[in-house]
Amino acid sequence: MSTYRTHQGYGVDWRDHEGRRHRKYVGTESAARALDAHLKRTRAEAKQLTLPQASALLLAEASHAYLSWISVAPTTLANRRDILKRLNSHLGQQDLHSITAPAIQDYAAELRNNLSASSAEAHLHVIKSLFDWLQDRGILNKNPSSAIRIHHIASEPRHVLTHAEELTLHDMASPRLWPKILTALDAGITRSEISLLRVRHVDNAQTTITTWRPKTARSRQIPMTPRLQNALAPLTEKRHPDAPLFIRAGRSSLPKSTGNTVLATSRRTGINFSLHSLRHSFATRLIQSGSKPHIVRELLGHAPGHATEWYIHATEEEKRDAILNLAEWNDAKLREAQANQKKGANE
Numbered sequence: 001m002s003t004y005r006t007h008q009g010y011g012v013d014w015r016d017h018e019g020r021r022h023r024k025y026v027g028t029e030s031a032a033r034a035l036d037a038h039l040k041r042t043r044a045e046a047k048q049l050t051l052p053q054a055s056a057l058l059l060a061e062a063s064h065a066y067l068s069w070i071s072v073a074p075t076t077l078a079n080r081r082d083i084l085k086r087l088n089s090h091l092g093q094q095d096l097h098s099i100t101a102p103a104i105q106d107y108a109a110e111l112r113n114n115l116s117a118s119s120a121e122a123h124l125h126v127i128k129s130l131f132d133w134l135q136d137r138g139i140l141n142k143n144p145s146s147a148i149r150i151h152h153i154a155s156e157p158r159h160v161l162t163h164a165e166e167l168t169l170h171d172m173a174s175p176r177l178w179p180k181i182l183t184a185l186d187a188g189i190t191r192s193e194i195s196l197l198r199v200r201h202v203d204n205a206q207t208t209i210t211t212w213r214p215k216t217a218r219s220r221q222i223p224m225t226p227r228l229q230n231a232l233a234p235l236t237e238k239r240h241p242d243a244p245l246f247i248r249a250g251r252s253s254l255p256k257s258t259g260n261t262v263l264a265t266s267r268r269t270g271i272n273f274s275l276h277s278l279r280h281s282f283a284t285r286l287i288q289s290g291s292k293p294h295i296v297r298e299l300l301g302h303a304p305g306h307a308t309e310w311y312i313h314a315t316e317e318e319k320r321d322a323i324l325n326l327a328e329w330n331d332a333k334l335r336e337a338q339a340n341q342k343k344g345a346n347e
Contacts, residue, residue, distance in 0.1 A: 012036050022072065027196060027244070039071050057096050057139065060088050066130050083126045096134065101144045104131075108148050117153045124148055158280035159272045161185065163330070163337040168269050177261050179231045180246055183209075184278035186228040186326075188300050191275045200241035202232050213301040220301045223320040225327040289329035291322040299323075 010032035011025045026032050063084040067077060090107055091099065104127070111120040124145075131145040161169075166185070173181055183189050189197075193211045201210045207229055212219045224232070235245055266273055279300070286296045295314040297304070299322065304312075314322075 012039070025192065025196070027247075035074070038074060059091060059094050059096060059099065062096055062134055062139070063088060063130065066133050069133070080126050083123050084130060086123070087127060096140060099144050101142075101147055104144045105147060117151070121150055121153060125150055158277040160284045161271070161273060161278065161281040163333040164341065165269075165271045165273075167334065167337055167341065169265070169271060169273070172269050173265050174261065177258075177265065179235060180258065180275065181278060182228050182231050184275045185282055186225045186323075186330075187211075187222045188279045188282035189222070190279060194246055194275070195244075197245040198241065199236045199239045199243045199245055202236050202245065204229060204233060204236065211301075218301060220298070221316075222299060223323040225323055225330070227327070285330065286322060286326055289322075289326045291325065292318075295319060295322045 010027070010029050011023060012032055012035050013023050024035065026035065067081055067084070070077070070080075072080070087107065090110075091103065107127075108120075108124055111123050114120075115123065128145045128148055128150070131140065131143045134140045135143045169181060170178065180194060183194060183197075184191075187209055189209070189211050190213070193213055196212050197209075202224075203210070207224045208221050209224055209228075209232070210219060210221045232245070262274060265271075283296055283300055286299065287293070292314075294312045295318055298314045299319055
């Protein structure tokens with residue numbers, strides 16, 4: 001377990017009881033220390049944990065012991081607690097010895113009927129992890145979840161925003177939300193990267209924005225479109241260089257209200273979008289406006305997918321040209337969408 005500083009925040013690394021590595025990035029040093037202390041406290045308490053035999057152990061007690069043992073981030077822990085609370089509510093106050101494989105299979109069928117495919121598989125993954133843990137510790141001789149097979153759900157393609165939809169979003173999104181939308185749409189910046197942006201990362205003189213990608217632990221510099229620069233300029237004026245660009249001081253990530261606002265705007269406009277889907281739209285528009293794939297990859301911060309790609313590098317001039325071409329292409333498409341809207345209104 002380790003705490004360290006990154007270019008745009010702090011991170012904590014740790015391994016869970018199954019040996020899997022976890023990494024979480026937070027915005028402030030105090031948040032990193034708090035997470036590190038929580039994980040160490042949980043691990044220390046787990047080492048002192050003693051469990052009775054399965055015949056005397058209730059499912060609720062076993063769930064509590066399992067949650068006390070694992071070392072995961074607080075949000076993940078809360079999610080697993082909710083999943084096991086639902087399992088306990090379904091099976092009732094049973095001891096572990098009385099839980100049968102058919103009962104778990106019936107519950108799995110109920111989850112798959114009532115939840116989305118991805119949510120159901122997430123629930124079953126946690127349930128299998130609980131019973132695997134109990135079996136590994138010798139508390140259970142037979143694993144009632146062993147017959148459950150986790151289905152790997154292929155994610156659906158993200159919706160690519162049309163320019164007509166963009167005009168609608170611009171008219172209906174709040175003034176505080178629109179700069180975040182444009183940052184994702186015109187720079188391909190992820191939600192976690194947006195959380196880590198500081199005023200100093202926006203260079204109006206060079207018309208670039210520098211961001212840190214937690215997933216790859218790398219920074220990258222992205223040229224800004226003229227409209228993105230205009231949207232961010234008011235957020236950087238007369239502010240401290242280390243001030244968060246989009247979030248209030250003291251927070252380590254975008255508040256939940258941002259996600260709620262995006263969801264509310266999506267429902268109000270009837271446009272299926274999220275901050276992450278806008279990143280897909282950014283990449284798609286780059287290709288449509290004529291950018292080469294290796295330039296798009298570097299602007300997105302992706303690692304090369306083929307050995308040959310390690311030898312192909314986009315120059316700063318190529319990336320700037322790609323963004324300028326994107327801006328000109330967007331302007332033309334937006335004018336076309338506006339003309340179509342006016343034509344439709346007149347008819």
